[in-house]
Amino acid sequence: MKASTVVAVTLAALCATGCGTKKGFEKPGFAFGCPIGDTKISTMGDLVRAKVAKEGGQNPDVELEEIRCTTTGDLLKVDVVVFNDESDVERLMYKFRWSDAEGMRAADEETWKPLLMYGNSRQTVTAIAPNPKARDFKFIVMGQE
Amino acid sequence: MTRTSSFHIARIASLLSLAAAVALAGCGGPKTRYGDAGSVETVTNQFGSTDLQMLAEQMTQSMLQAPVIASGNLPIVTTQEVKNKTSEYIDTRAITNRMRSSLQKSGRVRFAVDQAEMQKQLDELNRQQGEQYDQDKSVQQGRMVGAGYRVTGEITSIVKETKNVKDVYYQLFMSLTNIQTGIEEWSETKDIRKTTER
Numbered sequence: 001m002k003a004s005t006v007v008a009v010t011l012a013a014l015c016a017t018g019c020g021t022k023k024g025f026e027k028p029g030f031a032f033g034c035p036i037g038d039t040k041i042s043t044m045g046d047l048v049r050a051k052v053a054k055e056g057g058q059n060p061d062v063e064l065e066e067i068r069c070t071t072t073g074d075l076l077k078v079d080v081v082v083f084n085d086e087s088d089v090e091r092l093m094y095k096f097r098w099s100d101a102e103g104m105r106a107a108d109e110e111t112w113k114p115l116l117m118y119g120n121s122r123q124t125v126t127a128i129a130p131n132p133k134a135r136d137f138k139f140i141v142m143g144q145e
Numbered sequence: 146m147t148r149t150s151s152f153h154i155a156r157i158a159s160l161l162s163l164a165a166a167v168a169l170a171g172c173g174g175p176k177t178r179y180g181d182a183g184s185v186e187t188v189t190n191q192f193g194s195t196d197l198q199m200l201a202e203q204m205t206q207s208m209l210q211a212p213v214i215a216s217g218n219l220p221i222v223t224t225q226e227v228k229n230k231t232s233e234y235i236d237t238r239a240i241t242n243r244m245r246s247s248l249q250k251s252g253r254v255r256f257a258v259d260q261a262e263m264q265k266q267l268d269e270l271n272r273q274q275g276e277q278y279d280q281d282k283s284v285q286q287g288r289m290v291g292a293g294y295r296v297t298g299e300i301t302s303i304v305k306e307t308k309n310v311k312d313v314y315y316q317l318f319m320s321l322t323n324i325q326t327g328i329e330e331w332s333e334t335k336d337i338r339k340t341t342e343r
Contacts, residue, residue: 073215075251093185107250111183111198128206131251144185 034069034078035136051139053097058143060092062117067139076129080139084117091116091144096127098134106134114144190313190339192235192302200317201243203335205251208244211321211331213294214253222248222321223257223292231302231315240317241296257292294321294330311341 026032031041034051041047048064066081084090095110107130117123129137186193213220224245227237238261248254258266266289273283298319305312320332 072210073217075209075215095183109183111195111202112181112185113199113202114185114195128209130205130209130247 030069032066032068034067035076037136051137053138053140054142055140056142060090060141060143061086062090062092062141064139064141065122072128074132076134076137078127078129078137078139080125080127081122082115082117082125083122084119087119089116089118092141093144094125094139094141097138097140098129099136099138100133101135103136107131112142187339190311190341191233192231192315196315196337197239197243200315200335200337201240201247204240204317204319204333205244205247207333207335208248208296208319208321208331209251209253213321213323213330214248217253219253219255220294221255221257221290221292222294222296224259225295225297226260227297227317227319228299230299232304233302235300237298237300240300244296257290291324293324295324296321309343313339315339 029035029037031047032044034047036047036050039046039050041050044066047067051067052064054060061084063083063085064080065083066079068079070077078096080094082092092115093112094115095112097109098106100106115123115125125139127137129135182194183198184195186195208214224241227241229235229237245256249256270284270286270289272278274280274286296319298317300315300317302316303314314336315338316334316336318332318334321330322328323330
């Protein structure tokens with residue numbers, strides 16, 4: 001009797017843990033809340049590689065740790081966590097490029113925004129899609145002279 | 146040396162110096178090229194294009210999350226003056242114009258004619274009431290729609306300067322107020338710091 005109770009409790013705990021993970025609720029075509037289309041994404045690293053593009057000659061010496069998405073109303077909301085693991089200050093520029101469900105540009109090109117990263121610091125960059133048609137995005141980053 | 150040959154030498158010398166002057170002017174003269182309108186501009190630490198674009202974009206993104214706008218009820222909004230309380234000239238209408246066009250493209254907001262454009266609106270409305278116009282096809286008086294909300298704000302700056310360092314801090318405050326009730330439905334501040342060292 002006691003053994004069966006232990007098994008039942010263990011199973012319930014395992015189920016609750018499994019159900020509680022983000023993966024359990026993920027819709028097809030999404031990873032960490034972000035649209036991924038047919039791309040195979042199994043880790044946060046995969047998602048960062050799929051969503052980040054570096055432009056210009058100067059690659060910023062920062063790590064893009066996390067990208068998470070949600071929706072506010074019918075607009076996509078994106079959080080990108082930038083980590084400067086060096087002790088020096090790093091200056092970079094970023095912008096989001098929004099595309100619609102067919103992969104076409106969904107809005108005008110955003111302006112480059114400067115970002116100052118202190119040494120050994122993290123910052124979360126947040127953006128809201130400019131319109132409901134913007135269903136996907138790329139986070140573009142460039143070093144600042 | 147004959148008079149003719151010295152005249153030729155003088156003429157060649159003047160032509161050479163003219164060619165050299167043209168060449169020098171070509172090398173050292175100003176070059177004009179098209180640039181990226183969205184690039185980060187740091188020519189001086191006065192209010193610049195990057196500040197304008199960034200503030201308008203951030204304000205628009207924040208405003209899109211305001212419950213009265215996110216609800217999808219297509220509120221009608223009018224823009225009022227954004228007061229410039231800084232020590233420099235800033236065309237604050239350029240900020241509200243940029244916000245207005247981004248908000249309109251979002252499909253979440255409609256804009257009623259604002260105070261600055263009202264006279265033009267009335268002039269056209271009245272012009273169409275003239276006998277020269279086919280009244281069946283002219284717009285009618287008394288059909289304008291008033292805004293339910295008004296956007297207003299102010300931009301301030303703090304400037305600190307020493308012999309070698311100039312630090313400028315800008316703060317833009319904007320709010321969205323329900324005209325009927327006077328309740329402020331949304332407000333946001335965005336700030337920028339720029340430092341120049343000699």
